[in-house]
């Protein structure tokens with residue numbers, strides 16, 4: 001009966017949807033089909049953008065029009081299938097799984113990535129099925145380039161850095177805006193009589209202010225009175241300082257994010273840790289902010305017995321080997337965690353842990369673990385239970401370990 005249910009069309013469809021989600025949205029190392037699918041989509045993004053750019057050269061368009069049409073047709077087809085599959089599979093996203101499928105898909109369609117995917121195919125259908133001259137659609141076709149953001153961890157880190165510094169950046173924008181208005185008003189007062197056509201109104205002078213503060217200085221509008229020149233000099237210097245400020249803020253935050261994370265922690269990775277499976281979408285988002293990522297190379301010692309512990313680790317991918325004080329070895333794999341005993345007991349590490357294969361680890365610092373345990377007593381209880389089982393096994397007489405395999409988390 002159960003086997004029948006497992007092979008029912010509905011179950012098969014659900015499995016296919018989950019596989020589509022894994023292929024399109026989860027970067028599981030070693031998933032060859034997913035890597036091939038990503039490479040295929042990236043190749044079509046590049047080909048389609050290159051084709052739009054080259055098509056704008058009249059000589060090339062005249063000579064190779066059939067090729068451009070074919071590339072546009074095929075890329076639109078690829079992106080349409082990709083969009084439809086992503087929409088269909090979005091019901092598998094851990095954050096949306098609790099929603100009715102139609103709502104999960106709507107939520108996915110409204111995410112920035114969903115909107116970009118739609119904009120990438122819309123020009124094709126508008127151009128072919130609506131008889132009008134949509135020259136502006138070329139810009140939308142070029143937006144396909146943004147689809148690459150999904151495949152660039154660096155881009156995600158940059159977005160994260162900008163988001164983290166959004167308040168500081170907004171403050172810079174406010175200061176910059178007020179500088180534009182103030183310098184334009186002062187310049188209007190100083191130059192309006194000498195050059196009424198260029199500084200006659202504050203909005204006229206604002207063009208000069210923006211170009212000067214941005215340190216571009218086209219030179220189409222320049223002050224001619226001594227006072228105007230003095231104001232221009234001060235404005236140009238303020239522009240230098242003001243533009244350096246947001247650049248510095250973003251650069252510092254970006255460097256910090258890159259330094260903190262060797263790879264971007266995704267929903268998919270958190271979803272692979274059973275301990276977090278009961279968390280709500282907001283809680284997962286909160287945990288994601290606490291976790292750092294770390295890649296351990298094969299043979300690398302991650303934790304050494306006897307040292308002081310500052311963090312615990314979740315295995316998002318790969319496998320590690322535990323060597324206890326009795327020399328017994330045991331393997332832990334994806335979804336399991338280690339390094340909790342030293343933190344919970346404020347003691348030294350009870351075992352040495354080595355990566356067996358290249359492993360992706362999520363690192364949670366001691367203070368954040370305590371915070372998480374305070375907020376979620378159920379998670380705290382499970383961690384404590386597993387820690388005390390492990391500690392009991394580690395302290396047991398030599399030879400006991402292999403007979404009592406470690407609990408899966």
Ligand SMILES: Nc1ncnc2c1ncn2[C@@H]1O[C@@H]2COP(=O)(O)O[C@H]2[C@H]1O
Nearest residue numbers: 338339340341342349350351390393394
């Ligand atoms: N017997 C065991 N079974 C499973 N894991 C263990 C065992 N002994 C130690 N560990 C893990 O290895 C880790 C080493 O560092 P900690 O002592 O902080 O936390 C330890 C546990 O997470």
